[in-house]
Amino acid sequence: MRVRRRRFNDVPDPAGNGLLDRRVFLKGGAGALTAGAFMAFASSDAKAAPGEAPAGMKVPGAPLSLYGSPATFEREVTRTLIRSQPGTTGAGASRTPLEALEGIITPSGLHFERHHNGVPTIDPAQHQLLVHGMVARPLIFTVAALSRYPMESRIHFLECSGNSAVMFGTTPPAQTCGQTHGLVSCSEWTGVPLRLLLAEAGVDPRADWILAEGADAAAMSRSVPMAKAMDDALLALYQNGERLRPENGYPVRLFLPGYEGNMSVKWLRRIKVTDTPTMTKDETSKYTDLQADGKSLMFTYPMEVKSVITRPAPGLKMTGPGLYELSGIAWSGRGKIRRVEVSADGGQTWAETALSAPVLAYALTRFRIAWKWNGAPTVLKSRATDDAGRVQPTRDEFIAQNGANAIYHYHAIQAWRVESNGEVKNVYA
Ligand SMILES: Nc1nc2c(c(=O)[nH]1)N[C@H]1C(S)=C(S)[C@@H](COP(=O)(O)O)O[C@H]1N2
Ligand SMILES: [Mo]
Numbered sequence: 001m002r003v004r005r006r007r008f009n010d011v012p013d014p015a016g017n018g019l020l021d022r023r024v025f026l027k028g029g030a031g032a033l034t035a036g037a038f039m040a041f042a043s044s045d046a047k048a049a050p051g052e053a054p055a056g057m058k059v060p061g062a063p064l065s066l067y068g069s070p071a072t073f074e075r076e077v078t079r080t081l082i083r084s085q086p087g088t089t090g091a092g093a094s095r096t097p098l099e100a101l102e103g104i105i106t107p108s109g110l111h112f113e114r115h116h117n118g119v120p121t122i123d124p125a126q127h128q129l130l131v132h133g134m135v136a137r138p139l140i141f142t143v144a145a146l147s148r149y150p151m152e153s154r155i156h157f158l159e160c161s162g163n164s165a166v167m168f169g170t171t172p173p174a175q176t177c178g179q180t181h182g183l184v185s186c187s188e189w190t191g192v193p194l195r196l197l198l199a200e201a202g203v204d205p206r207a208d209w210i211l212a213e214g215a216d217a218a219a220m221s222r223s224v225p226m227a228k229a230m231d232d233a234l235l236a237l238y239q240n241g242e243r244l245r246p247e248n249g250y251p252v253r254l255f256l257p258g259y260e261g262n263m264s265v266k267w268l269r270r271i272k273v274t275d276t277p278t279m280t281k282d283e284t285s286k287y288t289d290l291q292a293d294g295k296s297l298m299f300t301y302p303m304e305v306k307s308v309i310t311r312p313a314p315g316l317k318m319t320g321p322g323l324y325e326l327s328g329i330a331w332s333g334r335g336k337i338r339r340v341e342v343s344a345d346g347g348q349t350w351a352e353t354a355l356s357a358p359v360l361a362y363a364l365t366r367f368r369i370a371w372k373w374n375g376a377p378t379v380l381k382s383r384a385t386d387d388a389g390r391v392q393p394t395r396d397e398f399i400a401q402n403g404a405n406a407i408y409h410y411h412a413i414q415a416w417r418v419e420s421n422g423e424v425k426n427v428y429a
Contacts, residue, residue, distance in 0.1 A: 011323055013372055018344045019351035020370035025325070070107075079110055081179040090118025091218075093160070095182030098308065099315040102327065104155070104356075104364040106185035108240050113247045114160050114183065116218035116282075120267055124251040127215070129235075133273035136202030143251045146235060149192040154234065154257065155363045157331045159184040159303045161260035161287060161408035167395070168404050172426040176315030180426060181308050181414070184331065186364040189255050190238035194271070195230045203273055211278045212254045215269035222263045222287075223277035224256065228301075232257050235268065257362040258333035259301045260408070262287050292403025303333030305392055306411040307340055307367070307384035318422035321375030326353075329364045332386035336360065339385040340367040346379035346415070346429055347394075353382075373418070379429045380416045395428055 013020060070077065077100045084092030093114045096106055113119075124143040132138040163183035166173045173180055198210075203226070210229050213221040224233070236244060236255040244250040249266030256263050262282065277283070277299070289297040307330035312318050326344075330337045336359055341350040353367040367382070385391045393401070398412040415429040 011372055015349060015351060017349045017351065018372045018374065018378075019342060019349075020372060022352055022354040022369055024370045025354075025368075077110070079112070080176060080182060088118070090115050093162075093183060095178050096185045097176070097178040097315070098182050098184075098310045098329065099177040099313040101310070102366075104186050104329070104358075104366050105240065106187060108187065108242070108245050108248070111158075111185040111187060111239070111245070111248055112160070112183050114162075114261060115216070115247070115266075116220050117216055119247050120216045121246070122215060122251060122267055127251050127269070129252060129268055130270045131197055131201045131273070132270070133211070134204035134207040134275060135198075135273050136204070137200075139197070139201050141197065143237070146192055146237065146252060149196055151190050151192055151237070152234065153188055153190040153238075154232075155186065155188045155358070155360050156255065156257045157184055157186040157303075157362060157364050158255075158261050158264060159306075159331070159333075161262060161300075161303065164410040165407045167410050167412065167414075168399070168407060172428050174314075175426065177308060177310055177313035178315065180314070183261070184329075184364070186331075187239045188241065189234060189236040190241075191234045191236035191252070191255065194233040194235055194254070197235070197271075198229060198273070201273070204275075207273045207275055209274045209277050211270070211272040211274055211280070212263075212265040212268060213270040213272075214249075214265045215267040220262075220265055220282055221278070221280045222265060222283055223274070223280065224254075224263060226273075228256060228259070256301075258303060258335075260287065260303055260333075263301065287408065289402070289408050290405040292405065300409060301333075303331070304409055304411040305332040305334065305337075305384050305386040305388075305390045306330065307337075307382045307392060308414045309342070309380055309382050309416060312380070312418060312424045313416055314424050314426055316424060318373065318418060318424065320422065321373050324371045324373055325368055326371045326380070327366065327368050328353075328382050330367055330382070330384035331362075331364050332384070332388070332390065333362065334386050334388040334390060335362070336387045337365040337367075337384055338387045338389075340365075341383045341385075342367075342369050342371075343381045343383075344371055344373075344378055347381050347413075350383065375420060377420050378418050379427065380418060381413050381429075383413050 079094040082094040160183035234255040309328040311327040353369040356366040395412040417427040
């Protein structure tokens with residue numbers, strides 16, 4: 001069968017802004033592209049025949065292995081912008097290389113890290129979790145005991161409230177997408193609902209809060225409203241099918257879906273049931289949001305609706321004019337993503353993208369749209385709406401409302417400028 005090679009100019013662009021109908025890649029969908037739209041990117045030879053057998057077909061392959069690793073050709077795909085407080089090696093953060101990844105699950109080895117005083121070494125056979133305070137029966141759980149409780153698995157993002165903080169600055173950062181926005185990752189978390197353990201300990205009806213404390217050298221601790229603890233809080237033991245990685249809280253972490261990452265206390269050793277918030281150092285001196293008027297917001301838990309185009313994005317280069325699939329991630333600490341729109345003309349016109357299944361509450365959602373780039377410099381933007389109806393603000397709107405003193409909860413629309421040579425840059429536009 002002969003497939004007609006579709007030329008770039010034949011690709012319909014009804015809105016005239018380069019963004020094609022979101023159903024364009026769906027078979028039989030309205031405005032679907034017929035075969036051949038991408039053929040310009042494969043070379044064609046009428047006499048094409050299988051070439052000589054590659055070297056790998058002539059000798060037996062590499063042996064079996066105990067624990068797999070990525071292809072050696074992918075060795076550049078690593079966590080990025082690893083920074084620690086002066087004089088320390090573990091009090092800092094590393095970021096997920098968002099522009100190198102697809103889908104919604106972050107490989108565990110690339111999950112961002114944020115430690116306030118390094119990663120403790122914890123033997124699961126020695127570790128204990130104490131539940132005490134305003135309870136009828138204080139209880140101590142070993143990891144083995146926790147493992148006997150019924151578990152749930154849920155796909156959720158985790159975002160540090162300091163993610164994208166560099167965007168508060170007066171000049172746009174000359175960084176990759178992951179360096180700017182990579183304090184967000186998404187995993188399948190499996191563990192025991194916290195409410196089961198609280199029920200066994202017998203919570204005093206006057207108790208409205210819990211305190212969660214980690215077994216690290218920072219003794220990271222946060223107060224959590226009882227309503228959240230009883231709703232969907234998880235004591236996570238597994239991440240993407242295997243036990244938690246040490247850097248993500250091994251052997252057990254608290255996981256609070258949609259809430260700022262700081263509250264998902266790693267290396268969890270203590271839950272104290274209380275009537276008021278404990279006002280720990282981590283929720284008074286930090287993780288408060290200084291406003292323009294000098295007042296600070298406290299206990300700002302849910303992460304706001306947010307999105308970013310990951311392909312193309314800074315850290316990747318466009319390879320000339322033509323048809324592309326633009327791809328990105330959206331998420332909200334208020335629930336599911338309802339819609340993501342994309343602009344390829346700096347925000348003058350917008351087109352609705354296709355959301356790839358599954359679209360889950362408090363999870364990264366992958367969006368995609370076909371884009372016909374004419375090779376001229378332009379600015380790409382994405383704008384997410386969540387199922388609570390919240391829409392990402394522009395950067396100007398966000399700064400006008402929150403001031404530029406804050407360092408947490410930045411979630412404005414991100415603009416990428418595409419240069420005619422294919423370079424992609426972070427811009428304020
Ligand atoms: N015990 C403890 N828990 C902690 C932290 C910490 O330093 N110690 N960092 C917090 C912060 S600020 C964030 S954003 C998340 C990061 O989780 P991750 O390292 O698994 O990505 O863990 C939170 N839980
Ligand atoms: Mo964080």
